[in-house]
Amino acid sequence: MRVLGIESSCDETGIALYDTDKGLVADALYSQIALHAEFGGVVPELASRDHIRKIIPLIKQVIKEANSSLKAIDAIAYTSGPGLIGALMVGASTACGLAEALGIPALGVHHMEGHLLAPMLEEHPPMYPFVALLVSGGHSQLIDVRGLGDYTLLGETVDDAAGEAFDKVAKMLSLPYPGGPEVSRLAEQGNASRFNFPRPMTDRPGLDFSFSGLKTHTLTTLRTLDAEGELDEQARADVACAFEDAVVETLAIKCRRALQQTGRSRLVMAGGVSANRKLRSQLEGMLQRHVKDAEVFYPRGRFCTDNGAMIAYAGAMRLLAGQQPDAQMTLRPRWPLAELPAPACR
Structure with missing residues (x-):
């Protein structure tokens, strides 16, 4: 199963392609640090607009680096929360629209579960x-x-x-x-x-x-x-x-x-x-x-911060465990990790 991961919860646009047989195939990340630096912190509206500008080019970049095509994707995982609502909407709407066009499932992923599972992408993951x-x-x-x-x-x-x-x-x-x-x-x-x-x-x-x-x-x-x-x-x-x-x-x-x-x-x-x-x-x-x-x-340094690889991996693991894809786009800007159900509960 090949899963495209989309991360856009705050000030970094992350895209990755994860293969459940081969592992991480390709990933790309764009940071908005320079954009927000003059304000001393993240400006939500600017973050959302920059995600809009970067998300499609990054998807194309990852697909090209993977020597693959959109038709080879089996599912799309996107960050549905927690995070900035405008930023989340960019990633979620892109994921759900693309999934609908390709006739494949889309699954919302908890941002912090992505971080929690990021070390699983390493050569020697924890058990x-x-x-x-x-x-x-x-x-x-x-x-x-x-x-x-x-x-x-x-x-x-x-x-x-x-x-x-x-x-x-x-x-x-x-x-x-x-x-x-x-x-x-x-x-x-x-x-x-x-x-x-x-x-x-x-x-x-x-x-x-x-x-x-x-x-x-x-x-x-x-x-x-x-x-x-x-x-x-x-x-x-x-x-x-x-x-x-x-x-x-x-x-x-x-x-x-x-x-x-x-x-x-x-x-x-x-x-x-x-x-x-x-x-x-x-x-x-x-x-x-x-x-x-x-x-x-x-995780390695570049996977400590927000990234698409952790979202692709978390989505792939939940789909393999039997979780049903989303029937509609889901967004939860505030979402305690304790409220996240096990895959069998969905």
């Missing part, structure tokens, strides 16, 4: 069951994954997601958009011993996250340094380092607890923040020390 840490600009969640669609939410953020906190701290530090990678780059120049920021909600039981207080602590530190005339470039790097260390250690502590609580030894990390090198290193080190036979899995 079920495992614990998944989903960390992105809008989500910070720990999920017990027993199989496709068999998910239990273990913990989530009660306020800012980790990626959102990175972006907000980047603005405090006057760093360009997107902020997360910029904070990490600046942190590499920082002195890790100068500041010791709190590790939020690690002094109490449970697996929920909270990064709003850490964000406020960072802002207070910057204002104090500025008032004392000490906010130079080195101080900014030291603050970035302290903030990143606090986020990374908090995530690692919660992951360790989740594995110990569930009795799992495999951890999957996905989403944009999963590309953070310090997070990967600290997670691997901590789990090796505290969890017997621990293994950590994550």
Whole structure:
């Protein structure tokens, strides 16, 4: 089965062709970072218009790179939520219109399930069951994954997601958009011993996250340094380092607890923040020390952010598992992963 995947939930247009026998055949991604950079964040209307401009050329590009044709596609998977409603509509309407013209099924895919399954595209994918840490600009969640669609939410953020906190701290530090990678780059120049920021909600039981207080602590530190005339470039790097260390250690502590609580030894990390090198290193080190036979899995760098490959794969797996295609176009801008049914439930 060959499945065309279309991702358009936010500010990246992703297209991919996945073959259930051969694996990922071809994929292409267009990022709107340059478009939104001058505004310091994503402008929904501009995002939607850019998806309209890019989606058909990218589909043609992927089909050409795969040395295939539209007639060779067996199904189309598209992101139906969560995400920006206008951006979702572009991908969904394109997918459903094309599927209708070709006489093939179309299936709406949960964006975060796509991220959760992205490590399955690697040469050595994880086996079920495992614990998944989903960390992105809008989500910070720990999920017990027993199989496709068999998910239990273990913990989530009660306020800012980790990626959102990175972006907000980047603005405090006057760093360009997107902020997360910029904070990490600046942190590499920082002195890790100068500041010791709190590790939020690690002094109490449970697996929920909270990064709003850490964000406020960072802002207070910057204002104090500025008032004392000490906010130079080195101080900014030291603050970035302290903030990143606090986020990374908090995530690692919660992951360790989740594995110990569930009795799992495999951890999957996905989403944009999963590309953070310090997070990967600290997670691997901590789990090796505290969890017997621990293994950590994550997607390659270009599949950490939004992409069409993860949507094509997730759609293909659900269709193989017997899920019925959509009878009509479905869109859910807000869609908790816990509400996603197993394929047999559809």
